[in-house]
Amino acid sequence: MSLGQDGPPTRTRLPESPGGSGVPARRPARSSRSLVTVVGVVVLLIAAIAFVNRGGDHGGGTAGSGNGDRAAGGGTAPQPTAATGTRPVDGKSAGIPTGYSRTDQGAQSAAANYAVALGSDGMFAPDRRHAIVAAIHAPDVVGRLQADLDRAYSPNFLQNVGLNQDGSVPAGYTFVSRTIPVGSKVTELSGSRATVEVWCTGLVGLAGEGSTKPVTQTWFTITEQLTWAGGDWKIESSGQKEGPAPVNGDNRAASADEIANAVEGYGGFTYAR
Template sequence: MSPDGPQDDELYGGTGQTRTRLPEGPDVYGGARRPGRSPSRSLVTVVGVVVLLIAAIAFANRGGDASGGSGSGGAKPEAAPTAPSGTKPVSSGFAHDEQGAQSAAANYAVRLGGADMFNADRRHDIVDELYTSAAAARLKAPMDDAYSTEFLGKLGLDADGNAPKGSTFVSRTVPVGTKTVQYKDDSAKVSVWYMGLLGISGTHSTNPVATSWQTWTFQLQWTDGDWKISSDSQKNGPTPVPGDDRASNSDDISKAIEEYGGFSYAR
């Protein structure tokens, strides 16, 4: 059992169980105000190989046709990682200290929570880069089984993880803060509290982009001059009380995703 308590389900080698909680009623765009969130309104309650994969399983189980156009014609700008300086942000080579471990954990959450994880080749590259060699070898096969063509189809994606023409697939993690649970010279345990975005934005999407709040805990090992993940786990929350913000329509969400590239350096 993890020292974090019985709510943590630690993963060693890509195994684990998935628990899915479906939302009540349809979740649609169109400017309706979001009701207060109760446990039954949570997007997912899940534990598995990769946090956003598991959230996606709940997303797929909601059913419905995720195809359809966004209603915006013409060429669309390509979303790209944000780099205000014009220089590619750091993705590896973090400092060999406690702050470096926290930075590594925050950025690894961003990488592992991105849409690239839904493409086999890019997923393998990410896993090889972020995990220890032993952990990567254990995880690849279970991940490939989980990201099957059938599973991607339930999400409304093709075999390469692409959304239907005219719609936008969104999968992002947005770190809010980090906490060192344990630190030693050659190992560290760091928790990342984050908000997740997951869904397909389009005027006919029945699974619009929704938010979830999770805590992702990484067991890190100092290997070959960098922090690498040897195991990880996740649990729900802490979840803030939702505000009274009006939900944006699908065009606004698609435009925001295209114009605001996700951060590849989080801390």
Template sequence: MSFGDEHDGQTRTRLPDSGPGTPRPPARSSRSLIAVVGVVALLVAAIALANRGDGTPDSATRGGAAAGQGTPSPSAAPTAPTGVRPVTGKNGAIPAGFARDEQGAQSAAANYAVALGSVDMFQRGPRETIVRALHDPAVADALVKDLNDSYSAGFLANVGLQPDGTAPAGLTFVSRTIPVGAQVKDYTGDTATAEVWCTGLVGLAGEGSTKPVTTTWFTITEKLKWVGGDWKVVSSEQAEGPTPVNGDNRASVADDIAKAVEGYGGFTYAR
């Protein structure tokens, strides 16, 4: 499957003010199933984490060169955006104001995948903010309710988190989705179906963690609708892969992973 650009074959990025991540609790059947299926599917990496038995603490993982050095910076300085009609607006911390064309739909889908796979999705208040910012209002209410039910205290405990979705003292919860490429499969002007090929990080970093940070590969398909002057998600689905062969890099110790997550900000993605 090709994930190349419909236009020039390049993906361009600019740094935002904050950084994002990945995840899926059990799918639920309800009147909002069509809307829920996709976002709930984004939580698949977290389910794998929750089901993983206690293993060797992350701190005991083979050592490697430090991934982040010096004083962590909460956000990186933004660079000048490139591309045709780059994103200039924001809806809270989430990029907004995408172009009403295929390139804009790809950019919206990539940025929405990042937000829906972030650490904030594990906390009730921030999760509702994200869902309402990204989705068609016609599906948002039901989706918020279903996701609140799915992110139960029991599910969060299985992932290794506190009942409020935060990490235990001394540990850093990592959940990031990183788009690798995107393409539009269908476009009408008012609707679009975009695929985003992603890799993700999920787990707990820190001394004594029994759920070390791991990587996943998946493709998210988002059905988008032009609503109120921007692209909004109507539904989404996730499929595993395409997954490349693992390289020979040695796994870093938990503290290095935690420093990297705290020190390296995420990106705003645009073509």
């Protein structure tokens, strides 16, 4: 797909093999609102640390979805919510889909899948976190980012979210941390750099009998500054803001066992623009 081809700002979800985090966990006595706040701090911390690695202005001009359509006044013309139908990648690195095309479609697919990785429960385990960060970030930011994140995910912090000091999950519980992209759009595309916004919802909490931190839902938008490095899109920096969040529905809250079984029984997706 060329940069000049039409492509609206969302994506298709392609199912992968089932698998879920399914690791047991326990948590200290805190309200669900406290849990959302704590985990929100984690994601914002990741974004803030990545932001300090940002190397200034990322190129001239802005591009919407890369098709050159412009609205009056110079902005990007609105486009319908539809998928390109282009499969994003065939390979993976550290379990994360990688190897995207150097197009707006490829940048959006990369940003969506990278958001999923950064919001996963793997970020709470040192070895897995190191593999995730190295796989999806530009080489020149990885070293400092790894060190900063190791300090951020301290034993005290892990205990505050209900995990053991080494990031493992106490017996009898399932720790849930999932990010689910809802839509994406390119706001800038210039040569080897792209800026992509990914609108997401997230699930986070500890599922299990007697858990004081039930799994809750959050809504946020991640902005990723991507650079073309080593034949693939990589994150150079990122940031996050709340929402947009819809009005809560009247769904019955599932039991701890139902949530734990769902997490263990339903796998994730590879996201494609």
